[in-house]
Amino acid sequence: MTTSADLRIHNLVRLLRAVHDADEPLTRAGVARLLGIGRNTAAALVGELEAAALLHEVPAGATGRGRPTTSLLPHPDGPVAIAADLREDTWTLARIEVGGRLTELASGEHDRTPAVFAEIRAATRRHAGDRLAALGVAVAGPVRHGRRLHISHLDWDDVDLAEHVGDEWPTTVDNDARLAGLAEARRGALRGAGTALHFHIDFDIGGTLLLGGDAQRGAGNIAGEFGHMPLTGSPLWCRCGVQGCWSLQVGTNALLRHVGQEAGHGRGREAGREILARAEAGDARAGRAVDDNAAALGHGLGALANALDPEVITLSGLGVELLRLRRDLIERSCAEKLMRFRRAEPPSILAGTVGEASPLRGAAELAFDTILTPAWLQARLPARPPAGASARASMTARRP
Ligand SMILES: [Zn+2]
Structure with a gap:
């Protein structure tokens, strides 16, 4: 049975979520329209969120028509998420507020063992303050059942996160390519897309299928390993x-392999970028390496488009550079592998717009998903007397 208290909490969560998801600060009048609630209800809900230090209401600039309204900003004492991006050789830590403002906190190299999780926890502790509500971690490999890591570049096979992630904060760990796609769906080029594919290219390629903004996880949270399909022979x-x-x-x-340098083990990101720069400067051998990469990328995208029929495909990481340098070759190669009847309407291939930090942003979105819930909000709100109870009765009530 839904009670009016349930409905109130439900609307508080929707309101906070709307403020978090918005590109620009929402006004109170705007949020009332967005949620389909009356102005008075919106004012009451915003008042409750302000009292709980979740939102901060300030007068909005003149909008020309209508009654003056207010802008809804994150509260200066409100909850924050910390996100970590754990790559093959480095890690980065950032703080993200309600609304998405991201501040980079720390970064470092690591010894390629799971001891890096202790480093990330220590750095998180240094920066946590009393506002930290949840931690999200992006890793460059599959996270089976959300718990068991398989990162072949690091020779991590079946690393159990339970042994390495503490319980100081609610923590979620997920694949970086999926998180990059989630960030594009929430805050970037895939906003509003129905069926989309996102690929994050670093040492190799990983991706995710997004349906209505949801990054698909599969039965064991390990869907999206498109890079491990024999698409190009x-x-x-x-x-x-x-x-x-x-x-x-x-x-x-x-x-790296194409120009005869050692590949694998997650080393050589800078050397890879140098090959791109040399190709751009006209070096023939580097140019062929980039051509080969771009053609293989396009061929694989075409094959996957035949299977999954995306309206749009976005790329992040090295994919953004490949698209900048070889868009024609990527599109032509994609078309070559599309079934003939599809070629008149190929999927758009776009650079992601979230930027380099897209796995970090996605990890933060996942962290906020764990806290922007009725249960979390209920625990956060000041206790309210039940409707009809006297103030005296509520004062004498004791928490268990
Ligand atoms: Zn493989």
Whole structure:
């Protein structure tokens, strides 16, 4: 049974969520329209959120017509999430407020062992303050059942997160490519997209299918390993144990391999960027390495588009650079692998707009998902006397 108290909490969560998701600060009148509630109800809900130090209401600038309204900002004492991006050789930590403002806090190199989680926890503790509500971590590999890590670049096979992630804060850990896609769906180029694919390219390529903004997880939270499909027929064996993975031809490792440099083990990101720069400056060998990467990327995208029919495909990480340098080749290669009847309406291939920090942003979104809930809000709000009870009765009530 839904009570009026349930409805109130439900609307408080919707309101806070709307403020968090908005590109620009919402006004109180705007949020009332967005949520389909009356102005008086909106004023009461905002008042409650302000009293609980969740929102801060300030007079809005003149809007020309209508009654003056207020802008809804994150409260200076409100909850924050900390997000960590754990890459093969480095980590970055950032604080994100309600509304999405991101402040980078710390970064470092690591020794390529799971001891890095203790480093991240220590850094989080240093920066936590009393506003930290949840922690989100992006990792460059599959996170089976949300708990068991398999990162072949690091030779981590079945690392149990329970042994490495403490319980000081609610913590979620997920795959970086999926989180980059989630960030694009919430705050970037995939806003409002129905069926979309996102690919994050770093040492190799990972991705996610997004349906109505939801990044698909599969049965064991390990969907989206598109890089480990034999889409382009490489004769090489992949570190994942399969021959011919798409990842062997797309990403930094493939660039390095193409110019005869050692690839694998998550080393050489800078060397990969140098190959792109040399290609841009006209170096023929580097140019062929980039061509090969771009063609393999396009071929794989075409094959996946045949299967999944996305309206739009976005790229992050190295993919943004590949698109800048070789858009024509990527689109042509994609079209070559599209079934003929699809070629008149190929999916758009776009650079993501969230930027370099997209896995970090996605990790923060996941952290906020764990706290912007009725249960969390209920615990956060000051206790209210039940309707009809006298103030005296509520004062004598004791918490268990
Ligand atoms: Zn593989």
